[in-house]
Amino acid sequence: MDSNTSRAKRTPLQPLRSAGRQRVEELLAAASDLMAERGYEATTMAEIAARAGAKIGSLYRFFPNKEAVADALVQRHIAILEDEYAALAKRAATLSPEALADILIELLVTLHPRVKSLSALMEARTDKMEIRDRARGHAVAGIAAALRVCAPGLDEALAKDIAAVVLNTMKVLRGMLANDAPTTSGAPDELRRMNRLYLSDRLAPFRRGSDSATDGKTR
Amino acid sequence: MDSNTSRAKRTPLQPLRSAGRQRVEELLAAASDLMAERGYEATTMAEIAARAGAKIGSLYRFFPNKEAVADALVQRHIAILEDEYAALAKRAATLSPEALADILIELLVTLHPRVKSLSALMEARTDKMEIRDRARGHAVAGIAAALRVCAPGLDEALAKDIAAVVLNTMKVLRGMLANDAPTTSGAPDELRRMNRLYLSDRLAPFRRGSDSATDGKTR
DNA sequence: GCATTATTTGAGGATGGACTCAAATACGTC
DNA sequence: GACGTATTTGAGTCCATCCTCAAATAATGC
Numbered sequence: 377m378d379s380n381t382s383r384a385k386r387t388p389l390q391p392l393r394s395a396g397r398q399r400v401e402e403l404l405a406a407a408s409d410l411m412a413e414r415g416y417e418a419t420t421m422a423e424i425a426a427r428a429g430a431k432i433g434s435l436y437r438f439f440p441n442k443e444a445v446a447d448a449l450v451q452r453h454i455a456i457l458e459d460e461y462a463a464l465a466k467r468a469a470t471l472s473p474e475a476l477a478d479i480l481i482e483l484l485v486t487l488h489p490r491v492k493s494l495s496a497l498m499e500a501r502t503d504k505m506e507i508r509d510r511a512r513g514h515a516v517a518g519i520a521a522a523l524r525v526c527a528p529g530l531d532e533a534l535a536k537d538i539a540a541v542v543l544n545t546m547k548v549l550r551g552m553l554a555n556d557a558p559t560t561s562g563a564p565d566e567l568r569r570m571n572r573l574y575l576s577d578r579l580a581p582f583r584r585g586s587d588s589a590t591d592g593k594t595r
Numbered sequence: 596m597d598s599n600t601s602r603a604k605r606t607p608l609q610p611l612r613s614a615g616r617q618r619v620e621e622l623l624a625a626a627s628d629l630m631a632e633r634g635y636e637a638t639t640m641a642e643i644a645a646r647a648g649a650k651i652g653s654l655y656r657f658f659p660n661k662e663a664v665a666d667a668l669v670q671r672h673i674a675i676l677e678d679e680y681a682a683l684a685k686r687a688a689t690l691s692p693e694a695l696a697d698i699l700i701e702l703l704v705t706l707h708p709r710v711k712s713l714s715a716l717m718e719a720r721t722d723k724m725e726i727r728d729r730a731r732g733h734a735v736a737g738i739a740a741a742l743r744v745c746a747p748g749l750d751e752a753l754a755k756d757i758a759a760v761v762l763n764t765m766k767v768l769r770g771m772l773a774n775d776a777p778t779t780s781g782a783p784d785e786l787r788r789m790n791r792l793y794l795s796d797r798l799a800p801f802r803r804g805s806d807s808a809t810d811g812k813t814r
Numbered sequence: 815g816c817a818t819t820a821t822t823t824g825a826g827g828a829t830g831g832a833c834t835c836a837a838a839t840a841c842g843t844c
Numbered sequence: 845g846a847c848g849t850a851t852t853t854g855a856g857t858c859c860a861t862c863c864t865c866a867a868a869t870a871a872t873g874c
Contacts, residue, residue, distance in 0.1 A: 393841065393850055417636030420831060430830065431853050516779070537781035541789055544770065546780075548763040559763075560735070562756035570760055570793040577792055578785075612871065614818060640859060650823050655863065 389438060400438050402428040404452065407445050412493040416446060446497050450504060453494045454511045460487060461518030468522035473579040476526050477542075477572045480519065485553060492544030492550075516540050523575075527582035538578055545571050610657060619657050621647040623671065626664050631712040632724050635665060645663060665716050672713045673730045679706060681735030687741035692798040695745050696761075696791045699738065703765035704772060711769075735753035735759050742794075757797055 391397045406427035410419040421442055425435040439445045460483065468476055498508050519539035524530050530538075549567050551560045610616045625646035628640040640661055644654040658664045679702065687695055717727055738758035743749050749757075757778045768786050 391850085395841075396851065399851080409809075415634065415636065417634060421833080422831075432833085433835085433853050434851070437851070440833090442832070468636040512778075515656045526628075533779070533781065536779045537785045540771070540782035541767075541780040541785045544767040544786070545789075547770075548760075548767055551763065551766075552759070560729075560752070560755045561761045562752065563759035566756045566797075567763070570764075570789065573793055573796055610820085614871075615821065618821080640863080641861075651863085652823050652865085653821070656821070659863090663861070 389440075391438060396438070399428070399430060399434060403430060403438065404445070404448060407447055408493050411446070411449070411488065412494045415496050418568065420430060421445075423477055446504075450497050450507055453490050453497075454507060456490060457487065457494075458514045460514050464518045466534055468525045468569065471526055473526060473575040474572045476522065477575040478568065480522070480542055481546055481549060484543070484544055485550055488550040488554070491547075492554075501551055512543075515543055519543055527579040528582040529582035530579065536576075542571065542575065545574075604710050608659075609656060611652055615657070618647070618649060622649060622654055622657065623664070623667060626711050627668055630665070630668070630715050630757060631708065634715050640664075665723075669713065669716050669726055672716075673726060675709060676706065676713075676730055677733045680734050683737045684740040684744055687744045692745060692794040693791045695741065696755040696788065696794040699741075699761055700765055700768060700787055700790060704764070704769055707773070710766075711773075731762075734762050738762055742798065746798040748801035749798065757794075761790065761794065764793075 391400050403424060407419070407424045410427060411422055412420075421435055422432050423444065425432045428435075435445075439448070464480075464483065467479065473478065494508065494511070498504055516536055516539045519542055520532070520535040523535045523538060526533070545567065549564060552564050552567065610794065622643060626638070626643045629642055629646060632638075640654055641651050643664065644651045647654075654664075658667070683699075683702065686698065713727065713730070717723055735755055735758045738761055739751070739754040740755045742757060743751070758768050764786065768783060771783050771786065
């Protein structure tokens with residue numbers, strides 16, 4: 377009579393009092409940390425409850441099963457990321473490509489923990505891929521818009537290609553700065569340099585005052 | 596009475612006949628595929644045996660436990676990666692930075708499945724991190740050596756920084772080319788372009804015929 | 815062919831972790 | 845303070861999965 381796979385075992389049972397709402401926050405925070413650290417499968421419901429200072433019964437009051445915890449986290453992360461990217465273009469109006477490159481870098485570094493947690497959530501769940509793809513689409517669109525604000529003549533498709541490259545470059549920087557991925561000490565600066573060089577090269581022909589001095593040296 | 600954690604439950608019991616050796620190959624291949632697809636935790640021993648066309652008892656004859664399967668895979672992947680990087684410098688002798696950039700890119704794309712499998716293996720095993728770091732060290736050293744063959748005056752530390760950047764750039768390209776990570780169609784070429792641009796810029800001052808024409812445009 | 819040893823098999827034990835639920839407790843309202 | 849409802853608790857069930865082992869089978873050497 378019900379759907380088919382394992383949908384909606386019962387009404388999600390949302391918190392109605394402030395204590396409940398706070399508990400949900402604590403539980404989600406604990407789940408986010410643990411799943412980012414250890415991965416989805418390796419994180420147990422008992423651990424989540426324990427780290428949140430709750431007992432397992434409380435966890436199951438607000439989340440029908442483990443999958444629902446993951447879903448809630450995904451929803452939450454995606455929403456925040458979409459907001460950040462949507463707000464990006466507004467800041468990009470009067471910047472040089474180099475400055476934009478640096479701002480993009482720093483923004484994405486800030487977003488690191490959230491993205492890391494998100495990718496851990498995707499670990500063994502091919503059915504959630506479309507959600508991640510949607511988030512990626514928002515990111516690319518947001519960055520591309522910022523690029524076109526900075527370099528008005530830029531073609532839309534090319535802007536998206538460049539945005540995809542920059543987005544992934546930032547992913548790399550996040551990886552470098554993460555404590556668990558040691559690289560040589562100068563590497564993050566080198567990466568920033570590459571990003572500036574690239575954006576400068578790609579955006580130069582389309583800038584407003586396009587005298588194209590081509591002063592290749594970034595310093 | 597025994598050690599402490601879960602070491603060496605009994606002698607690993609290696610295959611002595613050709614049938615056994617082949618079975619081990621099949622089992623490792625199956626495990627590699629499954630763990631790369633689904634992750635370490637989500638892959639069951641029964642699945643591994645089934646995909647290899649064996650029964651679970653055979654699996655446990657050659658591997659005392661699931662962890663041993665992962666260890667064997669890690670060993671194997673690391674060894675191959677080390678070989679590839681060690682061989683790299685020899686090919687780099689007479690190349691331009693741009694050509695070297697392209698060769699590096701293609702090499703690392705080839706290595707993609709292996710690296711993906713490796714990172715899946717690291718999923719929930721912080722104790723294996725040092726092994727991965729060692730592999731990364733070999734990769735960086737190999738690429739840095741190739742860079743210094745191509746640009747003899749290059750400082751060792753800087754070469755390693757640049758190598759780290761290039762290595763991670765290649766990781767990005769692998770991600771773009773993976774079927775499960777859709778990006779805009781022009782993105783991979785844009786990434787190659789960025790890599791060429793960066794290496795060209797960084798290596799130009801140190802090249803043998805260093806007239807430094809600074810012909811920024813990569814074409 | 816026969817003995818020996820490697821390999822295969824699959825039922826079952828042990829364990830861990832997802833999930834349940836009835837009873838106890840805290841909170842909010844009147 | 846009393847009532848109703850939200851929340852907490854944690855022992856207990858269930859089941860998936862890791863792993864064992866004794867017996868069957870196949871390969872190898874003589």
